[in-house]
Amino acid sequence: MRPRATRRRGRHLLVGTAAVLLVAALAGVGVAVLAKSSTPVPATPTRPPVPTLVAAGDVACDPTDPHFNDGDGTATTCHMRKTSDLLASAGPSAVLTLGDVQYGHGGTADYQVSYGPTWGRVKAVTHPALGDGDYDNQGAAAYFRYFGAAAGRPDQGWYSFDLGAWHVVVLNSNCSHVGGCQRGSPQERWLKADLAAHPATCILAAWHHPLFGSNAVRVNRTTLAFWQDLYAAGAELVLNGNNHFYERFAPQSPSGRPDPGHGVREFIVGTGGRSHQRLALPLANSQVRNDATFGVLKLTLRPDGYDWAFVPEAGAAFTDAGSDTCH
Numbered sequence: 001m002r003p004r005a006t007r008r009r010g011r012h013l014l015v016g017t018a019a020v021l022l023v024a025a026l027a028g029v030g031v032a033v034l035a036k037s038s039t040p041v042p043a044t045p046t047r048p049p050v051p052t053l054v055a056a057g058d059v060a061c062d063p064t065d066p067h068f069n070d071g072d073g074t075a076t077t078c079h080m081r082k083t084s085d086l087l088a089s090a091g092p093s094a095v096l097t098l099g100d101v102q103y104g105h106g107g108t109a110d111y112q113v114s115y116g117p118t119w120g121r122v123k124a125v126t127h128p129a130l131g132d133g134d135y136d137n138q139g140a141a142a143y144f145r146y147f148g149a150a151a152g153r154p155d156q157g158w159y160s161f162d163l164g165a166w167h168v169v170v171l172n173s174n175c176s177h178v179g180g181c182q183r184g185s186p187q188e189r190w191l192k193a194d195l196a197a198h199p200a201t202c203i204l205a206a207w208h209h210p211l212f213g214s215n216a217v218r219v220n221r222t223t224l225a226f227w228q229d230l231y232a233a234g235a236e237l238v239l240n241g242n243n244h245f246y247e248r249f250a251p252q253s254p255s256g257r258p259d260p261g262h263g264v265r266e267f268i269v270g271t272g273g274r275s276h277q278r279l280a281l282p283l284a285n286s287q288v289r290n291d292a293t294f295g296v297l298k299l300t301l302r303p304d305g306y307d308w309a310f311v312p313e314a315g316a317a318f319t320d321a322g323s324d325t326c327h
Contacts, residue, residue, distance in 0.1 A: 050303075051164040054090055054311075056083060056296040057098025057131065057208060057241020059272035060115035064104065071117060073273070079294040080273035082313040084118035086296050090311070094163055095122050096170070098241030098269060099131025099208025102146075107138050111146045119272075126150065129170050130157045131208040131241060135177060158187055160194050165303035167200035169230075171207040173223050183225040191226060195233040202301065202326040203235035210240035210268050212256060214247055214283045219256070227254040227264065234327045235264050236306065237299075244270040244277035245291035246310055248320060252285045262327055267308070269297045293318040 060080040061068050067077035087095060097119070104110035111120070119126070128151050134143040144154040152159035157172035169191065175181035181188060195203070211223050230238065231254050251263030270277070271294050279291045295312040305325035312318055 048164065051093035051166075051301050052090065053094045053096060053163060053168075053204075053299045053301060054087055054092040054296050055096035055098055055206065055239050055267075055299070056269045056272035057129070058100045058133075058244050058270040058274045059083070059097060059119055060102045060110075061274055062104030063106065063110055063113040068114070071114065077275045078273060079313060080114065080118045083271070083273045083294050083296055084121060086311050086313065087119065087122045090298060092122070092125065092298070094168075095119075095126040096168075096206050096239060097126060097128045097272070098206055098239055099129050099173075100133035100241060100274065101128055101131070101143070101272075102137065103133050103274060105137055107142045108145050110137060111142060115146075123147075127161065127168070127170055129206050129208055129241075130172050130174055132174055135174055140177075156187070156190075158190065160198065162198070162200075164301050165200065166202045166204055166301045167195075167198040169194060169203070169205040171205060171223075171226055173207040173209040173226075175222050181222050181225060183228070185225070188225045188229065192229050195229060195235075199233075201304070202306070203230065203233060204237040204239065204299075204301075205230050205235060206239040208240060209242045210266060211238075211254070212249060212252075212266055212283055212285070213240075213243045213268055214279050214281065214286050214289055215243050215245075215277065216280055218280075218283060224254060231262070231264055234262065236324070236326050238264055238266045239297070240266065240268050241270040241272070243268050244275055245279055245289065246271050246293065246295070246297075246318075246320070247279075247286055247290075248288040248308075249283075250285045250287050251324075256284055258285055265324070267297055269310075271295050288320045290318045290320075 061078035067074045073079050102115040128147050134140050160169045172178050179186045247268040249266040251265045253259045293312045293316045298309045300307040307323045310320040
């Protein structure tokens with residue numbers, strides 16, 4: 001019987017020794033793992049947020065307009081409060097007003113009663129452009145008083161800024177007030193110099209009067225020099241108002257020739273709330289049109305391209321959306 005007991009004790013000793021060795025081995029592995037994990041791991045760089053820009057023109061009714069209705073408008077007119085609700089809910093990085101931001105002749109009092117309580121809620125991130133209706137109100141003095149330095153110099157009304165990876169240029173298409181818009185004019189010379197000083201991959205420009213539009217005017221050549229300079233600089237987008245409807249064009253050259261590889265895409269967004277105007281027969285390269293919906297254009301400005309979406313006021317159904325890359 002003794003030999004059997006000895007073998008049992010020997011077996012216990014072997015098992016115990018193996019357990020000790022296993023614990024030691026695991027401990028060694030643990031130490032190695034801890035030693036390895038203590039090495040600093042480089043932080044993954046965080047990408048800056050992609051900015052969003054919201055735009056529309058032809059916005060706030062004259063407070064003396066019979067359709068004003070204490071700012072609530074009627075079924076077809078003065079919808080600036082409803083379109084401003086889109087801005088407030090979107091929380092955009094920037095807002096572009098595309099001219100005729102405040103109708104009327106009552107000076108800054110008009111802004112305080114109509115534009116201020118609506119689109120003025122996002123004044124801190126607003127970059128305005130001048131329309132002819134703004135000049136009708138005290139020669140645009142009320143406009144410059146309301147927006148201050150954000151509107152540029154009162155004798156010019158043009159300026160530029162960067163938004164994310166994009167360079168944004170705001171121009172004044174009320175040419176008779178600023179020495180013209182033709183090639184060689186003070187504004188055109190400034191534009192060319194600004195584009196040369198900011199050779200961004202993605203460029204966007206905005207002003208009031210469109211070069212192309214499916215209305216009675218069709219082609220307004222007063223801003224042709226702007227288009228030529230932007231096209232030469234490889235710009236992506238031009239945003240306009242003035243025509244009280246929404247229209248999107250395919251990328252095209254300043255002469256209106258389709259140019260998917262290098263052309264500039266024009267959006268007309270005269271849908272900020274004032275009223276609607278009827279569309280005429282579609283102009284060449286016009287892709288989408290609507291003359292019955294108030295709303296805003298929302299752009300997501302990626303470093304290498306953009307996404308667009310027309311956002312209608314509450315209760316409306318028309319939309320338009322898509323994406324494209326920068327040249």
